[in-house]
Amino acid sequence: MDYIQGIAILIGINLIAVLGLSVLTGFTGLFSFGHGGFMAIGAYISAIFTARLHLPFALAIVAGAAAAAGISVLIGKLTLKLKGDYFCIATMGFGEAVRVILNNIPYVGGARGWESLPKLTNIWLVFALDIVFVVITWNLINSRQGRNMVAVREEELAAQMAGVDVYRHKMIALVVSAAFAGVAGALMAQYIQFIRPTMFNMAKSTDLTIMVIFGGLGSISGSVLGTILLVALPELFRSFAQWRLVFYGLAVILIMVGRPQGLIGGLELTPSGIRKTIAARRARIAFAAASKAAEREGIE
């Protein structure tokens, strides 16, 4: 039971980071390979608050999120004017820089890590926060700010011509994703009770991005599904020891080949989302039939 609960907590914690990344990558179209860095900032700042300053956990989580968001503003100012792949490379550099800096701060344990942190994260807290963050993400995406982000992803130049401040909306997406990652990091530190810089390396950042892509770009329910499957999958195959990572890789490759848009890219598993998808399909079929009929008439 504890084991299942442990996996559920890990899913819940990762979900918060993945939701943020979903806003950045899935809806705004910016790829990041450095969000492990923002998680690290959330983890270490919150740990300083709880273990060193003995402040309440809630305050520690907010501080972790705020610190990650604050740093992301600086990173955004430096990198968001960069085009395409350059932003991606800059985030990768940022993630590695955070890791190396943490390695060299003895106050937080340096490269050896920081152990016996207080255990403050529990399943109910994680579950409640998951619901809050799904709702917030949903509200954001279905607002004018969210639609503008999608416009930036779809066609940057046309978005500008439609009066969208591209830089500002990229910044909103980056700050939101960083704050979410900060919260996830804080929960992680106070759950595992041990943190060290390598936990937040590029492999972690890539994991998060893969979950977003696996679930489907531009879909919140896809991100939820992707996180559940990709955190649980390696556990299912745990008895195969080293082979489980092969299965993990295989699953990702199969999805990329079979469904490049991800499991449910661009589609939401809600009553209104499903209605919308069906309406779009119907409209397309009706239109195809109408134009075929028109063609036939034209021939006769």
Add this chain to the structure above:
Amino acid sequence: MSDVPVLELKGLTKRFGGLTAVNDVSFKVAEGGISGLIGPNGAGKTTIFNLITGVYKVSEGSVLFRGSPITDLEPYKIADGGVTRTFQNIRLFKNLSTRDNVLTACHLSAHYNLAESLLRLPRFRREEKALAEKAEGLLQIMGLTDRADVVANNLPYGLQRRLEITRALALDPKLLLLDEPAAGMNPDETEQLMRLIGEIRNRFELSVLVIEHHMDLIMGVCEHIHVLNFGCTLADGSPESVANDPKVVEAYLGAEDER
């Protein structure tokens, strides 16, 4: 109609390295008018659109919108101010439905902030409803209601053009720039488009500047025409005077002694 032109270009020049794409071009678009910008391929027409809308930085000269300079403002600010455009090669939000394309562009009519979005406060709900109604209204006027749920990429070509114009109208522009709206259209569709441009001007009380190669469209709908060749002004005036200008005929058909 006021005396201040809605758009005025003064000595507009754009150089790409050693190449002068637009050289000292000056002209005005009258408030409420439909003007045409024509010229052979490579004359610098689209470059002028890109300079007006802030996509390119101006090398020299200035752009005045309703009497105030908008030279080198951020593109989105120019769009906010009331200048919108369509593109020669259609640029829609391809994976969004027709409705969402228009709804997205309506965003300037709403003023709720990010916190109100995240928490769904009353102003969010009120303004979102108004936005949805505005989008439906525009789709209705432009005859796209029955295609509202179709993903933009799946629309036939003519309707994609129409959607792009609808999206531009969603910003309540004062000046609409159309870059070859009739490209790839047959004569029937072109005539429909001509009528549409006239209707839009009257209904939305705006001014139009259109780039076109279809001479029947230009001659039929424009009240004023500016002709470019190799980045320089060749002629400027009413459709009749431009059509009979020997320099214009030469640029399009070649000089008489060469034949």
